[in-house]
Amino acid sequence: MISLTSPVETWAHRWPAGAKLAGLCVATMVLFAADGLIFHAATLFGCIALYALPGHVFLLAGLRRLFVLWPFLAVIFVWHVVTGTAIEGAVIAMRLITAVGLANLVTMTTKLSDMIDVVKWLATPLRAFGLNTRALELSIALVIRFTPALAEKGGQLTQSWRARSAKRAKWQIVMPFTVLAIDDAEHVAEALKARGGL
Numbered sequence: 495m496i497s498l499t500s501p502v503e504t505w506a507h508r509w510p511a512g513a514k515l516a517g518l519c520v521a522t523m524v525l526f527a528a529d530g531l532i533f534h535a536a537t538l539f540g541c542i543a544l545y546a547l548p549g550h551v552f553l554l555a556g557l558r559r560l561f562v563l564w565p566f567l568a569v570i571f572v573w574h575v576v577t578g579t580a581i582e583g584a585v586i587a588m589r590l591i592t593a594v595g596l597a598n599l600v601t602m603t604t605k606l607s608d609m610i611d612v613v614k615w616l617a618t619p620l621r622a623f624g625l626n627t628r629a630l631e632l633s634i635a636l637v638i639r640f641t642p643a644l645a646e647k648g649g650q651l652t653q654s655w656r657a658r659s660a661k662r663a664k665w666q667i668v669m670p671f672t673v674l675a676i677d678d679a680e681h682v683a684e685a686l687k688a689r690g691g692l
Contacts, residue, residue, distance in 0.1 A: 500555060500602040504548040511608035512615070514600045521596055525589050531581055534588040541595045552602075559598050562645055563591060601638060610635055636682065647674050 506514065525537065545556040567587050574583025601609075610631050617627035651667045651674075 500552055502548055502552040502555070504552060504603055506599070506603035509603070511604045512612045514604055515609070515612055518596055518600050522593050525593050529585060531585055534585050534592065538588045538592045538595075541592045541599070544599060545595070556595070556598060556602060559602075559642070560591065560595055563594060566590065606635055606638060609638070632686075640678070643678070644671075644675055647671070 525534070528534065542553075545553045567590070570583050570587050570590070574580055574586075613631050613634055614627065617630055620627050648667070648671055651671055655667055656662075
């Protein structure tokens, strides 16, 4: 498992995690409430500018993490071109890139422990009803940590396929990828059980 936190120190690293997560929620609601093509083009440009401010190293690291969106963008593009709604497709694509980009920006500039502290604070009312919130806190941490790890393993499987075949890897890597994910989940479950579980 790896951390999403950027090694490049930026101005956003010093902002409170709660403020960044609240700002992300507001920005996402605004993105989904607006439909204008110019508005979404401007917000996408602004998002890219935020990545570029700390320097090219941070910009390239952020863009690499957004590259995983290309299959979804390709499906959106093809569908809307076929249905004759290219402008609507462009709005949806820019909305998706901007929303994920802002979320990625928050995770790159916020420590995982700080985000868990925010979740713990938000879940305080649930503990008043006797609910154990440790599972919620841990599950969020695991999702954030495992997502890039699984994406990296998927990339390794694709590279292994390309080394053995001239054809592009498609559904053939789904099963080994699933087995790898289950194997990682079992290892984590055993580690949690050995430490007392939840």
